[in-house]
Amino acid sequence: MRELPFDATDPRLAAAAWSRLVEPGDPAAGTLVAHLGPVEALDWLVGVVRRGEAAGARPWEQAVARWAPRLEHLDVRRELDVLARLGGHLLVPGDPGWPAALDDLGEARPFALWVRGRLAAGPDDGARRQVAVVGARAATTYGQHVAAELAAGMVEAGVAVVSGGAYGIDAAAHRGALGADGHTVAVLAGGVDRLYPAGNSALLEAVVAAGGVVAEVPPGCAPSRSRFLARNRLIAALGAATVVVEAAWRSGALSTAAHAATLARPVGAVPGPVTSMASAGCHRLLREQAAVCVTDAAEVLELVAPAGAHLPEPPAVQPGLLDGLDPRAARVLDALPARASAAVASVARTAGLPVADVRAALGHLELEGRVERDGSAWRRTRPASPRRAGR
Amino acid sequence: MRELPFDATDPRLAAAAWSRLVEPGDPAAGTLVAHLGPVEALDWLVGVVRRGEAAGARPWEQAVARWAPRLEHLDVRRELDVLARLGGHLLVPGDPGWPAALDDLGEARPFALWVRGRLAAGPDDGARRQVAVVGARAATTYGQHVAAELAAGMVEAGVAVVSGGAYGIDAAAHRGALGADGHTVAVLAGGVDRLYPAGNSALLEAVVAAGGVVAEVPPGCAPSRSRFLARNRLIAALGAATVVVEAAWRSGALSTAAHAATLARPVGAVPGPVTSMASAGCHRLLREQAAVCVTDAAEVLELVAPAGAHLPEPPAVQPGLLDGLDPRAARVLDALPARASAAVASVARTAGLPVADVRAALGHLELEGRVERDGSAWRRTRPASPRRAGR
Numbered sequence: 001m002r003e004l005p006f007d008a009t010d011p012r013l014a015a016a017a018w019s020r021l022v023e024p025g026d027p028a029a030g031t032l033v034a035h036l037g038p039v040e041a042l043d044w045l046v047g048v049v050r051r052g053e054a055a056g057a058r059p060w061e062q063a064v065a066r067w068a069p070r071l072e073h074l075d076v077r078r079e080l081d082v083l084a085r086l087g088g089h090l091l092v093p094g095d096p097g098w099p100a101a102l103d104d105l106g107e108a109r110p111f112a113l114w115v116r117g118r119l120a121a122g123p124d125d126g127a128r129r130q131v132a133v134v135g136a137r138a139a140t141t142y143g144q145h146v147a148a149e150l151a152a153g154m155v156e157a158g159v160a161v162v163s164g165g166a167y168g169i170d171a172a173a174h175r176g177a178l179g180a181d182g183h184t185v186a187v188l189a190g191g192v193d194r195l196y197p198a199g200n201s202a203l204l205e206a207v208v209a210a211g212g213v214v215a216e217v218p219p220g221c222a223p224s225r226s227r228f229l230a231r232n233r234l235i236a237a238l239g240a241a242t243v244v245v246e247a248a249w250r251s252g253a254l255s256t257a258a259h260a261a262t263l264a265r266p267v268g269a270v271p272g273p274v275t276s277m278a279s280a281g282c283h284r285l286l287r288e289q290a291a292v293c294v295t296d297a298a299e300v301l302e303l304v305a306p307a308g309a310h311l312p313e314p315p316a317v318q319p320g321l322l323d324g325l326d327p328r329a330a331r332v333l334d335a336l337p338a339r340a341s342a343a344v345a346s347v348a349r350t351a352g353l354p355v356a357d358v359r360a361a362l363g364h365l366e367l368e369g370r371v372e373r374d375g376s377a378w379r380r381t382r383p384a385s386p387r388r389a390g391r
Numbered sequence: 392m393r394e395l396p397f398d399a400t401d402p403r404l405a406a407a408a409w410s411r412l413v414e415p416g417d418p419a420a421g422t423l424v425a426h427l428g429p430v431e432a433l434d435w436l437v438g439v440v441r442r443g444e445a446a447g448a449r450p451w452e453q454a455v456a457r458w459a460p461r462l463e464h465l466d467v468r469r470e471l472d473v474l475a476r477l478g479g480h481l482l483v484p485g486d487p488g489w490p491a492a493l494d495d496l497g498e499a500r501p502f503a504l505w506v507r508g509r510l511a512a513g514p515d516d517g518a519r520r521q522v523a524v525v526g527a528r529a530a531t532t533y534g535q536h537v538a539a540e541l542a543a544g545m546v547e548a549g550v551a552v553v554s555g556g557a558y559g560i561d562a563a564a565h566r567g568a569l570g571a572d573g574h575t576v577a578v579l580a581g582g583v584d585r586l587y588p589a590g591n592s593a594l595l596e597a598v599v600a601a602g603g604v605v606a607e608v609p610p611g612c613a614p615s616r617s618r619f620l621a622r623n624r625l626i627a628a629l630g631a632a633t634v635v636v637e638a639a640w641r642s643g644a645l646s647t648a649a650h651a652a653t654l655a656r657p658v659g660a661v662p663g664p665v666t667s668m669a670s671a672g673c674h675r676l677l678r679e680q681a682a683v684c685v686t687d688a689a690e691v692l693e694l695v696a697p698a699g700a701h702l703p704e705p706p707a708v709q710p711g712l713l714d715g716l717d718p719r720a721a722r723v724l725d726a727l728p729a730r731a732s733a734a735v736a737s738v739a740r741t742a743g744l745p746v747a748d749v750r751a752a753l754g755h756l757e758l759e760g761r762v763e764r765d766g767s768a769w770r771r772t773r774p775a776s777p778r779r780a781g782r
Binding site: 140294295350352356 | 412413414417453456457458459460462464531533536539574615616617661662663664665666670671673674677678679680683684685686690706718721722725726739740742743744745746747748
């Protein structure tokens with residue numbers, strides 16, 4: 001075991017080294033670094049490996065055996081050079097700009113973040129709200145439309161959109177945010193030097209320019225399946241809430257929702273046609289009451305805002321014939337025939353009301369212009385055609 | 392005040408008389424009849440009106456004044472004649488065939504039911520399950536399709552479909568049940584002599600023939616707005632659960648759902664596109680957790696069945712590359728390049744696993760035919776094309 005080729009007493013370099021040495025979410029490494037700090041933890045690891053002390057089957061020896069293969073070629077200066085050439089920067093816990101939300105992950109907190117662009121829209125990042133919008137790669141036109149609409153509505157309310165940069169819902173969410181000149185962050189499963197998937201590279205370049213692209217693994221790392229699953233915990237943690245727009249019955253987006261629930265963050269699910277398998281995972285979340293039903297940006301904002309701050313207004317409804325009437329008057333008006341007159345006694349029988357009540361109600365309705373007398377009988381006022389009324 | 396022209400000491404005639412005298416759901420009449428029985432209550436009313444005792448403003452005097460206008464022309468023999476000519480029959484509480492479910496309404500229980508066809512599919516009506524399927528008149532093609540599918544799936548499982556005979560969702564639910572040769576019941580707001588709405592008269596005749604059409608008001612009564620709202624409590628009570636398929640933000644179907652909730656009956660709501668205003672009421676129910684999300688007949692049956700009796704099966708999913716593998720083997724397989732070979736040390740670095748673990752996992756994967764040796768390196772087994780495998 002040679003010496004490490006970089007200054008392993010530098011906490012930033014040591015944190016970066018841990019992000020290269022172990023797979024994201026490795027619980028033993030998280031515990032070790034949380035308790036010793038990255039420098040001491042690395043020093044301990046190098047010593048153990050050099051002395052060949054980790055040959056047994058005890059859990060810590062297994063962990064060291066897991067990490068040792070990568071220790072041999074470790075040189076984080078290379079990865080940092082790549083990041084610098086791309087104009088990116090490294091963030092470690094405690095740095096200004098480190099997202100405090102990630103600290104909720106406890107020992108599963110990433111060792112470092114490899115960032116291109118900006119994670120936060122402004123210097124007041126702590127006060128800013130971010131919401132994760134995630135969903136199926138195999139999204140429908142409907143799902144992509146809704147994801148883009150939600151994202152646009154969110155950024156218009158000053159809420160940034162976090163997603164995973166994937167095809168389908170993720171891409172639509174990033175696009176919706178960018179289209180509304182909002183801030184959006186893509187959390188990648190692989191290194192930020194390769195904007196994966198390749199078909200989204202132009203979109204992700206735009207996310208770098210207007211927002212941020214971030215990974216917990218250094219440049220050069222491939223986006224493997226286990227890294228995708230581990231990455232989902234970062235999306236869930238960065239979002240003050242997570243919204244699933246479309247998801248199949250089994251879907252990575254559901255793992256993000258589960259992480260959000262574990263973190264006690266609200267989860268929203270967008271419903272869709274029950275005939276669409278792309279919505280089956282969302283309906284599953286709703287059915288299991290693991291998510292709140294959300295249908296527009298206002299309802300998404302309700303998930304993260306103090307109750308009432310973004311109360312959605314009920315949609316405008318055409319006023320009906322009987323609107324605004326007390327129940328008795330409504331019953332009397334309803335009892336009048338549509339195109340003929342009726343005597344008070346007949347209206348009372350039809351409405352099932354006392355004659356005196358019917359008389360009183362007809363008087364009020366007459367004042368409101370809703371009924372008129374026809375000799376001793378009553379009839380509904382014929383509504384003036386709007387066209388004629390205008391002339 | 393003349394004598395009543397029928398035998399008012401006959402409990403069946405007296406109950407029928409009350410169903411004509413008062414508007415559905417009149418709380419004072421419900422209380423009175425519940426405590427005195429229909430015969431004594433009617434005798435009391437006739438006496439009070441004859442003696443002119445109900446001229447004041449006290450609640451019971453107001454109630455009598457409300458009922459008196461209809462007492463004058465009351466002759467339920469006419470309505471019973473009309474019903475008999477239509478081949479129908481009257482049911483009063485306690486009759487064989489009286490739906491015990493209606494007794495849950497307490498004093499809001501109807502005084503009588505005017506029935507054409509059969510309310511129950513067989514003599515074991517108590518054991519039979521009925522579920523209410525309701526929704527918007529202004530339904531979409533999607534909603535009508537789903538309502539018919541749900542109804543067909545329900546009757547195939549031996550569950551009858553209760554609805555309101557209206558255009559849109561109601562009609563689709565009745566049609567779906569009839570199309571699957573199932574039992575369905577339409578609860579009308581007006582008399583069963585006029586199958587309302589007229590555009591559904593052929594459908595409702597088919598419901599009479601294969602199931603039943605029922606009302607709590609006698610023949611001759613018009614379906615007024617207040618009767619529609621009161622009718623909804625009967626639909627909710629007859630169903631062991633209520634499912635709302637499509638409903639606008641304000642919709643009569645939501646009143647049925649509210650009645651079901653009051654009766655502690657489960658409520659289901661079918662989601663739809665958030666872009667469809669016809670689903671806004673369903674999403675509102677889901678959002679307010681006033682309904683369970685249901686997407687197919689099996690999930691509707693879950694609402695009324697003992698837990699687990701109708702457990703819906705998760706949809707079939709294409710098996711993936713890494714399915715059925717333990718996490719370590721999955722990580723090793725994932726770390727192998729897609730189209731090249733790799734040495735064990737390289738796989739260990741990529742996977743972040745000890746070399747010994749990688750060797751062990753590769754051995755297992757080899758036995759399963761998922762990887763193969765390539766000299767001292769390893770590669771994924773190329774899956775045989777199914778076509779060639781068959782030859």
